[in-house]
Amino acid sequence: MPAPDQQLTEPVMGPAEALSELFTPAGKHHPYPLYDALWELGPVIPLGPSGTLVLGYDEVCTALRDPRFLVTDAAVHQATGMIDHSSWQCFTKIMMFSNPPDHERMRRFSRWAYSPGQVAEQRQLAVKAAERWTAHLADLDDGGPLDLVEAFATRVPVAVTGELLGIPEADQMELRTAITATTTAFEPIFDRAELLPADAGMDVLVGYLEDLVRERRRRPGDDLVSAMVRDRDADGALSEEELVSSLVMFLIAGVQSPSDLIGNTVRLALEHPAEGHGMTTDDDLVSAFITETLRFxxxxxxxxxAAETDIDFYGHRVVAGSRALLVLAAANRDPRRFTAPATFDITRKDIRPLSFGLGPHYCLGAAFARMQVEVAVPILLRRFPRMALAGAPTYRDQLVTRGFARMDVTLGP
Ligand code: HEM
Incomplete structure (x- = not known):
């Protein structure tokens, strides 16, 4: 049995202190001890009239399946004034931030793009990208530390999603900076100025995809943008703005979280070398390793x-209009659901982490994302069997979309 990750598990403070610490830079960097401290208050924690924090596995599942818990859509962002920002103008036109009936309409329109047949085709692109960027790492290697986030973890999803959308390689990495900037809009916003980087990133992405849509409408190609333009023009199921926003979403979701998952998986592989090495030869182990990474x-x-109405929730009253913060990462470590939850253990059975959500908004790109990681990480570890961490990775200042800013590694002889 692997040893618990001490660094991530030591309880450090009381629940009230933990809550105020959670959205500070230090808390985002190191949230697991704070979840442990908060757990002392129970699986559902009322935060006053404005909100409820939900940490328990069953409780998060219930909320995700309950249609009275709405996603924060255009009406919600209208009320807060956030819709005046270009980031939320775009996000509120996609399915992830839409409620019925718009949600079903948008999900139906895009579903084919995420089908098993598409994912099988996309696998070839992932193999090509992973081989290309491992070769790039070998070219860069001078024996010293290299940032694996910059040189590999972001490159593979950027290349795969860029190629699917027909974005020329020269533009892909430039868009990558804008993509990460947009995801900062998902963090709790205390001052509207905090949205400015996300707005600037969104302006870049929307401008780029508007041009691309115009171009593909004129000269269709064999890519997802051309296919979605054709479908929209045939049945009018989406407005033009919704089409562009859906493509922006595909680009952001296609790059950011897969890149973060590659980073997390490689780090855990380097910290658990026996299991990490197993991934180079055993496909079943790759799948188990990634599922456990998604949980851990x-x-x-x-x-x-956002509560549509007053809701009695596990003995607590969630007030209409208030927010429920569903902490997937804490639910994935619920001690009632997982034995020794702070232990990384790839032999767990039937664990079903909540990392891709659940219910009507369950991640449409889950199979696509997993496939990229399943392809990329073993190719990397096979090519560099002596790769090692060169210091602790650092995180971006984000909790909702959390991942490494930098992960220095040495590739080994
Ligand atoms: C490791 C990678 C990924 C993770 C952890 C992840 C996680 C999630 C989660 C938690 C949700 C649920 C949101 C909610 O209920 O509010 C979601 C929804 C979604 N994801 Fe992903 N995602 C990943 C990759 C992708 C990729 C690669 C794509 C597409 C290119 C994608 C497209 C979507 C879409 C379209 C939705 C909205 C579904 C809906 O609202 O009906 N995701 N994702």
Missing amino acids: DPPNHVLTR
């Missing part, structure tokens, strides 16, 4: 819902 250290820690 997922790329998305928190989902937000």
Whole structure:
């Protein structure tokens, strides 16, 4: 049995202190001890009239399946004034931030793009990208530390999603900076100025995809943008703005969380070398390793819902209009559901982490994302069997979409 990850598990403070610490830079960097401290208050924690924090596995599942817990859509962002920001103008036109009936309409429109047949085709792109960027790492290697986030973890999803959308390689990495910036809009916002980086990133992405849509409408190609333009023009199921926003979403979701999951998986492989090495030869082990990574250290820690009406929730009253913060990363470590939850253990059976959500908004790209990681990580570890961490990775200042800013490694002889 592997040893618990001490660094991530020591309880450090009382629940009240933990709550105020959670959204500070230090808390986002190191949230697991705070979840442990908060757990002392129970699986559902009322935060006053404005919100409820949900940490328990069953409780998060219930909220995600309950249609009275709405996603924060255009009406919600209208009320807070956030919709005046270009980031939320775009996000509120996609399915992830839409409620019925718009949600079903959008999900139906895009579903084919995520089908098993598509994912099988996309696998070839992932193999090509992973081989290319491992070769790139070998070219860069001078024996010293290299940032694996910059040189590999982001490159593979950027290349795969860029190629699917028909984005020329020269533009892909430039868009990558804008993609990460947009995801900061998902963090709790205390001052609207905090949205400015996300707005700037969104302006870049929307401008780029508007041009691409115009271009593909004129000269269709063999890519997802051309196919979605054709479908929209045939049945009018989406408005033009919704089409562009859906493509922006595909680009952001296609790159950020898969890149973060590659980072988390490689780090855990280097910290658990026996299991990590097993991934180079055993496909079943790859799958188990990634599922356990998704449980133990997922790329998305928190989902937000807004109560449509007053809800009696496990003995607590969730007031209409208030927010419920569903902490997926804490639910994945619920001690009632998982034995020794702070232990990374790839032999667990039937664990079903909540990292791709659940219910009507369950991640459409889950199979696509997993496939990229299943392909990329074993190719990397086979090529560099002596790779090692060169210091502790650092995190971006984000909790909702959480991942490494930098992970220095040495590739070995
Ligand atoms: C490791 C990678 C990924 C993780 C951890 C992840 C996680 C999630 C989660 C937690 C949700 C639920 C949101 C909610 O209920 O509010 C979600 C929804 C979604 N994801 Fe992913 N995702 C990943 C990759 C992808 C990829 C690669 C795509 C597509 C390119 C994608 C597209 C979507 C879409 C379209 C939705 C919205 C579904 C809906 O609202 O009906 N995701 N994702």
